[in-house]
Amino acid sequence: MSDPAPRIVRRETHSPRSTAAVIVALCLAVVIAWVATEGVLSLLGLPALLLSPRGMLTSVAGAPDASAASVIAVAVAAGLVGVVLLAIALLPGRRARRPLHAEHAIVVADDTMLASALARTAARTAAVSADAVSVSLGRRTATVRIVPVSGTRVDRDAVRGAVTEEFTRAAPTRPARVSVLVSPAGKVGS
Known part of the structure; x- marks a missing residue:
């Protein structure tokens, strides 16, 4: 049986990543539930809550024709979110x-x-x-x-x-x- 002391010290001196993981999972769950709701409403012939599935697909397909400033803004925002999530995943979170x-x-x-x-x-x-x-x-x-x-x-x-x-x-x-x-x-x- 291994000595539990190093594990206990690490657990007490480093912050867990569970909060960040839960926040990302909740955001993904909300987006998936919204897309699924829009799909069901479209199949039932009811008006969309925010954007119909057809509207989503046309805006994604029309992204290359959008203005360069909006494409760059979306790319920078997505890149920043990716860098932050990568930093949270890889860097050691040290408690004081x-x-x-x-x-x-x-x-x-x-x-x-x-x-x-x-x-x-x-x-x-x-x-x-x-x-x-x-x-x-x-x-x-x-x-x-x-x-x-x-x-x-x-x-x-x-x-x-x-x-x-x-x-x-x-x-x-x-x-x-x-x-x-x-x-x-x-x-x-x-």
Whole structure:
């Protein structure tokens, strides 16, 4: 029996494609039901809801004779829809979560929780208040922004080292590049 941990981590850190698949299936079902309804109404000799089957066929057959602008607009719209659907199908949809190190459990943490922990570490190291530090996490980067009290110097290297150590302790499988930005204009008071 295989280890379920990698599957669980992948399921929690990547977004499923089921929503996009359901939306595409519903759109196709609506179009097919509409075309079928128009066909039945035509067979019964009743007026069409939007466009009769004969009208659909003549507009498709007359597409080469249409103006170049309308043909290009339809082609661009269809191409954009195709590219979006292809991107949804092929690109990994990553949630803002990452696996953390734990000995006997599977721990997946939200990026905002991890950013908050990194901000506390940076604030403690820089000797500033917690509201003077903000951290944003990317896939492989962490950006620490510090607004110190006016006249106070912040040791960027010490902050970078402390945040890197904290990040490595929490998520050792994904090393991150940490950048520290210290605001040149400090704030007044603590």
